[in-house]
Structure formats: C-alpha cells, structure tokens
Amino acid sequence: MTASTITPPAYAKLILHAAKYPSVSVFGVLLGPSSGSITDAVPVVHDFVALSSFLEAALEQIKIHAARTQTRIVGLYVANQLLEDVSVGPLAAKVGLEVDKLAGGNSVLLVVDNAKLLEPESDLGLLAFKEASGAWKPVSNGITLNGKVWETVQTLKDCVEKDKQTLIYDFSNHLDDPSLDWLNNGAFVDAFQKS
Amino acid sequence: MLLEAQGQYEDALELYNAALKQDETYAPIIKRKVAVLIDQGKTHDAITALTHYLDHFHADLEAWTTLSQVYLRSQMFQQAAFALEECMIMGGFNFLYHIRYAEVNMTLNRPAVALKYFCSAVEVTESGGGALRAWYGVRQASHALLENHNKVSLGNTGSNPKQSGKKGAVAAASHGIQESVDNDVVSPEEWKALNALAGERIEAIYKAKKVSTENIEVVKGWLNTVSA
Numbered sequence: 001m002t003a004s005t006i007t008p009p010a011y012a013k014l015i016l017h018a019a020k021y022p023s024v025s026v027f028g029v030l031l032g033p034s035s036g037s038i039t040d041a042v043p044v045v046h047d048f049v050a051l052s053s054f055l056e057a058a059l060e061q062i063k064i065h066a067a068r069t070q071t072r073i074v075g076l077y078v079a080n081q082l083l084e085d086v087s088v089g090p091l092a093a094k095v096g097l098e099v100d101k102l103a104g105g106n107s108v109l110l111v112v113d114n115a116k117l118l119e120p121e122s123d124l125g126l127l128a129f130k131e132a133s134g135a136w137k138p139v140s141n142g143i144t145l146n147g148k149v150w151e152t153v154q155t156l157k158d159c160v161e162k163d164k165q166t167l168i169y170d171f172s173n174h175l176d177d178p179s180l181d182w183l184n185n186g187a188f189v190d191a192f193q194k195s
Numbered sequence: 196m197l198l199e200a201q202g203q204y205e206d207a208l209e210l211y212n213a214a215l216k217q218d219e220t221y222a223p224i225i226k227r228k229v230a231v232l233i234d235q236g237k238t239h240d241a242i243t244a245l246t247h248y249l250d251h252f253h254a255d256l257e258a259w260t261t262l263s264q265v266y267l268r269s270q271m272f273q274q275a276a277f278a279l280e281e282c283m284i285m286g287g288f289n290f291l292y293h294i295r296y297a298e299v300n301m302t303l304n305r306p307a308v309a310l311k312y313f314c315s316a317v318e319v320t321e322s323g324g325g326a327l328r329a330w331y332g333v334r335q336a337s338h339a340l341l342e343n344h345n346k347v348s349l350g351n352t353g354s355n356p357k358q359s360g361k362k363g364a365v366a367a368a369s370h371g372i373q374e375s376v377d378n379d380v381v382s383p384e385e386w387k388a389l390n391a392l393a394g395e396r397i398e399a400i401y402k403a404k405k406v407s408t409e410n411i412e413v414v415k416g417w418l419n420t421v422s423a
Contacts, residue, residue, distance in 0.1 A: 053301040
C-alpha cells in the first residue's frame, strides 16, 4: 500500500476543523487530482453522528462540487471525540465505505491523533487507513506532507493562537448560515497563506 | 470539577460518590458523575446513571438532551428518538429538537414521520435562515416517500393510488410510531407539492443570502437528485 500526500492548505483545514471543535468528533471529505494525492479538505460536520439525510446531502453536494472543479473525492478524515481514541469507529468505517465508492476505490481514511495535535511540531499527528475487504486497515507511514512539516505546524499553532480556526466552516455551519462557504473556505485559505 | 479538568477521573468520581453518600438526591453532583463517565468513554455506565437520574428528575430538559446525544453517538437511534420526544414535550419551541427528531427518523427509514417533523420545524422557526435545515429535510423526506410510493405502485396496478401510497409508506417503514401515521391522509400529490415548495424555499433563502453562483449551482444540482 503506497503512502498518500497532502498539501499544507488541505492539512491546515482538517487540523483546524478539529481544533475548532475540541469537545466533539469531526468529519470531512478529502479531494485531489487523483487517488493518493490530497489537495483539499471539505469539512462536513462536527459531532459526527449517523444522521443519514444530512450526510447524504453533504456527500452529494461535495460530489457535484468536485466535478465542477475538476477534482475528485480521494478520501475522508475524522477526529474522534475522546482524546486518546485513534480508532476507526463504526460510523467512520461505514461512511468511509460510502466515500470509497464515490472515490472509485483506493481512498484514504485519515484519523487525527488528538493527543499529537500540533505537538510535537515534527509530527503530522495523522494516522492513515486504507480499505481492504470491507474493513479499514492501518497503513504505517501512510501520509506525508507535500511541504515542510515543522514550518506548517508552526504556522498552524500561530493560527490557533489568533483564533483563525473560527474561519473554518463545515456543512452544518452552512445550513445555519448559507453565506458561509464550506466547500472552499476561501477566507481561511487566504489567512493561512498570508501567515 | 478541577480533578475532572485535569483528567483525574477516578479521583473525581471518588469525591462525587462521597458527596452523594451524604445526600443521594443532590442533582448537580449526579450530573457531574454522568459527565465524568461520558469523558471516560464509559457510555453504558453513563446511560445507566443518566436514565436512573431521569427516573427521579423527569423534567430536566438538559438531561434529556444529553441523553439523546449519548444515544445518538452510540448509534442507538430508537432510544435517541424517544429521548428527543421528551425534549420536544418540554422544549417544543426549539426547532432544533424537531429537526433532530426528524433526522433520526430518516435514519430509521421512517420518512413519513420525518416529513411531519421537518414541517413542524419550519412552523416553529422564526427566521428564514434557521428554516434551511428544515426545508432540506422536507425535500429529502418527500422525495423518499415518493420513491417508495413509486416502487410499490409499480407492483400494484389498478389499485387506489391513495391507498398504495399509504401502503408504500408502511412498507418502507418499521414498526412503532408508524402505526399512527397510517391514519394520515397525506397523499402523493401533497408530497409532490411539499417537495416543490421546499425547492422554492431553499432557492429563495440562498438568493436572499447572496450566496455565490458557484454554490447555488451545486445546490441546484443536489435539488435535482431529490426531486419529485
């Protein structure tokens, strides 16, 4: 199983989505030009629970958005509610299989290692899993950053200090206020790139 | 609570249990105990403690809300629905309970019940922005009902369409509250009308909020997948 790569802006979005909601789980979808290459992350929900109609609407809209921006669904990310929980829970596994179908197979499931979030700066704090026979198997060294790890993590720590994670909007935020751009999160990307 | 914040759960629990020995009905401490159990990941124990608490302090909306969240996170949908019903009795003015109840019913494959509560959520919501979640649900639930109806009536040629619609809703649903819905007279025509209305309302909300054209196109594309 080969490793996946992720760009700093995509990494930033998923980490800060988790940082924005430290007391609950989060879930989002990963996009990229081809499987194994992650260039964007779309945050879907905080407090990840099995509400089928909500999740279906999110996945369908991401699918349409990906087609319109010449990109593909290549995986998903989750951060669990409890600090030391780095497992692929039953809901993540199930939704993961749906996302894998949308990706046409070979997708990657990233679990955020909450305890390693932004500390140490040398660690991405992510665990990678790939689907095999209907289950998610861990891939050691399964995810690398397409950039400098230490600098990126430093920038993110800085962002959190300045409360930039509040600029990350997920589909749930969008339903409360449709002017929030959950598909692109352009405002956050600008702030991140300026740091 | 300091011990809780430091992650020393067992020590915190010892303190709480000692306090409860002095007065076993002191509600705030019982609730802290539940919070500790949830943080420890001891879901089963948390549920036992919380339901025991609610047996004695029935009218605690916050506790019922917490219980519904714990059930939902443990994929216990039937129980979550029950807890949300209690929430709606006490807090029926809060559209979020209606919506969550409706969403749980969608997960339980009961689109008829879901549709009712997405509609009641619309009624209870004041601003158009808050109702977006509800209109999304009306669109999805009405679409699901029409899909089931079409599947059933394809094998039911010649029978009364109103009846097969109800049969379709029954066939698609599981037991329980569904029985009370059988006496409803909502028909496929009304599902289609609600579906169309939801689409109109959703597009109107997006336009009013001056959402980007790109985003509106994505939403329109999605609306097509859940149309009548």
